[in-house]
Amino acid sequence: MLNLRTTAIVAGLLLSSSVLADIAIIVSPASGVSTANTEDVARVFLGKSKEIAGAATLPLDQAEGSPAREQFNEKILHKSQAQVKAYWSKLIFTGKGTPPKDVAGDDAVKAQVAADPKAIGYIDAAAVDASVKVILKM
């Protein structure tokens, strides 16, 4: 197990740190949410729910095609980029929902999440600092 993990980390460093890095789901330290599971987070980012454990949430996506977004799609939504796009096209063209706003890059997500108690975003786990609270790491 340890071996596998080490191999993964080494491979990650050698190839591209973003490919195998963990992704952290973050909220403001002032948010009422302290922990969440993948289904809670997926429901918020797919527009099916506006809260986690009673606390209001406003999701922020990263840019389509960015490493963080790809990781998030795979680990949290369990969908390919095309599937996510197809999902939203069902809602957009029926007036039943619009996708979360895109925010470019870990730093911008962190800044917006830190400033808004309702905001929820995802960043590379290595980019986490004290300005935000991690509610799930995958």
Added chain:
Amino acid sequence: MSFVTSERRTLVMKRPSTISKHAKAALWLPMALAVSAAAQAEIHFNGFASVGGGWIDSDKKDSTYLGYGEEPTFDPDTVFALQASADIDEKMSVTGQVVARGTDNYQAEFSWAYFSYKVQDDLTVRLGRFRTPFYLYSDYLEVGYAYHWIRPPVEAYSIPFDSVSGVDVVYQTAFGYWDNTLQFYYGGLNDEYYQNELKTDLNVETRHQTGLAWTLSRDWFTFRMAYHRANITIDQFDDAINKQLVAAGLTSAVAGAVTAPMAIDETLFEFYQVGFRIDWESYLLAAESTRFEPQDGPASRWDRWYVTAGYRISDEVMVHTTYAKAEDNAANMASRYSSPTLAAIAASALSNLADDKESMGLGVRYDFRPGAALKVEWTHVDDHRAGAADADLYAFVVDVVF
């Protein structure tokens, strides 16, 4: 049910392409006015398009299927749509969707145009024109990018009048991780459609059209049931049959006696739907069964269903197969005729309007770019009616959303 068996029509006549641009601009005007009323409104533009082509291979000369003939054509599955929606404030929004279809000679029309009011978080009321929620895939029927097929199987998705004007209430709640949606609407429509067997345009009017659709879903699972009813009038239905009988050699007196009891006038129709979809990891499985049934009259009862399965070979490529069946029951009008001969003529005229066919399809969807998918499909159709032939449809389409 008899009056439709609708295949999408292909018009021969072509107009200069500039017309559709102008038509589109004209159609946008009321929308723009409504939107400008709310000075601060944020307007979102979205669009989708499908561009495709295909041809059929059939034993019978001049056969068509879905508007495709033996010569390749590019119109039947081609659609362009542009949507604008504006949030007037937190609770109110206006949405308009203009669609230009190859089957309608690319004349732009509003498929959706409604005002939406969010009464509370889980309750939305819409007023205007929207897609009739008959089927599982009704909401995004024309948004090819949203599903795996080039188009939903036409044997099952067969009601040709698919929009309605009126009021619609959507109630959405969650029980834990389960989502529950109830959609209720009331309205009516006045529309024209092409009746393939009678080879003529028919005008259809529905009154007191109402329906309830219930959807239960969680993550990869969706279950849906719907019930609809309407009083339907199709003015020229009996005339169209009359013409057919006269053309077949009957005297106008006999044809008149046969078609006199055939009026579809304020006839009550009911529609039932049940279906599910499982979209789990690499697998897709969906099935739907519907019944469209007139209370009485010359229309037949439609019983239609399909089952479809797909497998994602990779993030970009999905292979899928679909079986669909239409097994209608021709109307039995014997009690309306005093003479068994007239009843027999009527039965034979109506039996041709009851669909009895099945189709088997194989297809591939390839998401070659973000927001763009190429689809290729082969569909084999067995038409079991007397005088009908089997056909193979080869078609492709590129679906985009933007």
